[in-house]
Amino acid sequence: MNxxxxxxxxxxxxxxxxxxxxxxxxxxxxxxVLLVNDESALFSLDSLAASHSELGCLLCRSSSLSRxxxxxxxxxxxxxxxxxSHAAQSLCGDKVLSSAKLSxxxxxxxxxxxxFSANSALAAADKMGYPCVIKPPIGSWGRMVCKVQDKECxxxxxxLKSTLGHFTDKIYYVQEHIDKPGHDIRVxxxxxxxxxxxxxxxxxxxxxxxxSSGGTAQEFPLSSEMQETAHKVGELLGSGIYGxxxxxxxxxxxxxxxxxxxxxxxxxxxxxxxxxxxKIAQFxxxxxxx
Numbered sequence: 001m002n003x004x005x006x007x008x009x010x011x012x013x014x015x016x017x018x019x020x021x022x023x024x025x026x027x028x029x030x031x032x033v034l035l036v037n038d039e040s041a042l043f044s045l046d047s048l049a050a051s052h053s054e055l056g057c058l059l060c061r062s063s064s065l066s067r068x069x070x071x072x073x074x075x076x077x078x079x080x081x082x083x084x085s086h087a088a089q090s091l092c093g094d095k096v097l098s099s100a101k102l103s104x105x106x107x108x109x110x111x112x113x114x115x116f117s118a119n120s121a122l123a124a125a126d127k128m129g130y131p132c133v134i135k136p137p138i139g140s141w142g143r144m145v146c147k148v149q150d151k152e153c154x155x156x157x158x159x160l161k162s163t164l165g166h167f168t169d170k171i172y173y174v175q176e177h178i179d180k181p182g183h184d185i186r187v188x189x190x191x192x193x194x195x196x197x198x199x200x201x202x203x204x205x206x207x208x209x210x211x212s213s214g215g216t217a218q219e220f221p222l223s224s225e226m227q228e229t230a231h232k233v234g235e236l237l238g239s240g241i242y243g244x245x246x247x248x249x250x251x252x253x254x255x256x257x258x259x260x261x262x263x264x265x266x267x268x269x270x271x272x273x274x275x276x277x278x279k280i281a282q283f284x285x286x287x288x289x290x
Contacts, residue, residue, distance in 0.1 A: 006030060006031045006032055006056065006285065006288070007031065007032045007034060007054055007055050007056050007288075008026050008031045008032070008033055008034070008055065008056060008057050008058075008059065008281075008284050008285065008288060009033075009034045009035075009036050009052065009055045009057070009058035009059065009075075009080075010022060010023060010026070010033060010034070010035055010036065010058075010059050010061060011036040011037075011038060011058055011059065011060050011061060011062055011068070011071050012035070012036070012037060012038070012061045012062060012063075013037070013038050013039060013061075013062045013063035013064060013067070014063055016061075016264070016266070017266035017273065018061070018264055018265055018266050018273075018277070019061050021266070021273055021274060021277040022059065022061070022277050022280060022281060023035070024277070025274065025277035025278045025280065025281035026281045026284065026285070028278070028281070029278070029281045029282055029285055030285075031281065031284075031285055034051060034052070034055065036052070036058070036071070038062045038064065038067045038068075038071060043070075043071065043074055045074065047078065048074070048075065048078045048080070052075070052078075052080070053078055053079075053080065055075070055080050055288075056080075056081070056285075056287075056288025056289070057080070057081045057082070057083060057284050057285075057287050057288035058071075058072070058075050058080055058081070058082045058083070059083050059280075059284055060072050060082055060083060060084060060089065060261075060262060061262050062262070065089070065093040065138060068089055068093075068261075068262065069086060069089055069090060069093070072084075072085065072086040072089055073086045081287055081288065083240055083241055083283075083284055083287060084237075084238075084240035084241060084242070084261050084262070085238055085240065087238065088237045088238050088240050088242075088261060089261045089262075091237060091259075092237070092242070092258075092259045092260060092261035093138060093261055094137055094138055095135065095136075095137045095138070095173055095258060096112075096114060096137045096171065096173060098258060098259055099112050099258075101236065101237075102233070102236070102256055102259075105232070105236050107229060107232060107233060107236070107256050108229070108253070108254065108255045108256065109255050109256050109257070110175050110176040110177075110178055110247070110255050110257065111128065111175070111176040112173060112174065112175050112176070113127060113128055113174045114171070114172070114173060114174070115172040115174065116170065116171060116172070117170075117172075118158050118159070118161075118162045118172075120172070121134070121154075121158045121161075121172035121174065122151070122154055122155065122158055124172065124174040125148060125151070125154040125158075125174055126151065126154075128174050128175075128176060130148060130149055130150050130151070130153075130154075131147055131148060131149045131150075131177045132147075132148050132154075132174055132175065132176060132177050133145065133146065133147055133148065133174070133175040133176075133177050134146045134148055134154070134157050134158070134161075134172065134173065134174055134175075135173050135175060136168055136169065136171075136173065137168055137171045137173050138168050140260070147177065158172065178247050178248075178249050178255060179249060179250055180247050180248055180249065180250075181248060181250055182201055182202055183199040183200055183201045183202070183248075184199070184200055184245055184246060184247045184248070184257065185197065185198070185199050185200070185220050185222075185226070185245070185246040185247075185248070185254075186198050186199075186200055186217070186243055186244070186245055186246075186263075186268055187222065187226070187230045187243070187244040187245075187246065188241075188242070188243055188244075188263060188265055188268075188269075188276065189230050189231070189233070189234045189241070189242045189243075189244060190241050190279050190280055190283045191234075191239055191240075191241075191283045191286075191287075192231065192234065192239070193279065193283075194222065194227060194230055194231075195275075195276055195279045195280075196265060196268060196269055196272070196276055197219070197220050197221070197222045198217040198218060198219055198220050198268045198269075199217065199218055199219075199220040200216070200217050200268070201216050201217070201218075217267065217268045217270070223254075225254065226246060226254055229246075229254070229256065230244050233256060233259060237259065239287075240261075241262075241263065241280055241283065242259050242260065242261070242263065243259070243260035243263025243264075243265075244256060244259050244260075245257040245258050245259070245260070265277075
């Protein structure tokens with residue numbers, strides 16, 4: 001194994017449990033690990049430092065989507081493979097783009113109406129029917145995701161969004177509410193292997209299942225249909241590392257809610273965090289060879 005193949009970069013914002021475990025897993029698999037902290041590193045727009053250009057692969061684990069997109073683009077322009085690719089991150093990071101991509105490929109997803117003004121957003125909510133969900137097109141950890149019970153609630157949410165300053169707040173993503181049976185399912189796909197599948201359960205009194213919002217997780221056996229859908233998502237986005245969120249209605253139908261480009265896994269994997277990190281490390285090293 002040559003130096004290029006074994007030198008793996010880890011781009012990050014915070015040294016989270018996932019990133020710390022990944023660093024150890026990469027080293028244990030024989031890789032030389034280069035830490036790239038996006039808070040302090042400097043990036044040249046015309047060339048990379050020699051230590052960066054020798055990388056066989058860059059694992060993109062930045063907490064910021066905008067930083068990750070910039071970094072992955074720059075590294076790819078210099079011939080460094082990134083996981084995930086800039087193209088895949090661009091799709092996963094924007095719910096509008098990812099929903100459209102999944103739907104056009106025949107992957108079952110909740111219905112979405114898109115609006116660009118407050119009045120049309122209210123019309124979209126009325127047309128979708130109540131309850132519905134209004135969420136930002138870009139964001140994570142369930143932030144600003146609102147279950148809208150009626151028109152009065154929709155008016156309050158849309159009014160708030162219309163006064164916020166970021167341009168994405170003027171993009172109204174109105175989604176069908178799926179009355180899920182108390183949980184959703186997170187699948188971690190690494191290359192062509194499903195390495196983790198868990199159900200994530202509501203925090204009492206809420207409707208968000210995000211573990212960062214107080215949800216709890218337990219192992220979940222996937223049906224053959226869900227496994228097939230997860231692999232189809234990976235093929236659609238390109239080989240990489242994806243956190244695929246499934247949602248189930250009370251009739252047993254499954255939908256892909258969203259796909260995460262830099263999935264967290266410490267809380268969902270529990271004592272298996274080291275095993276999951278090992279799978280990712282092995283995939284990154286194998287990707288660096290190809």
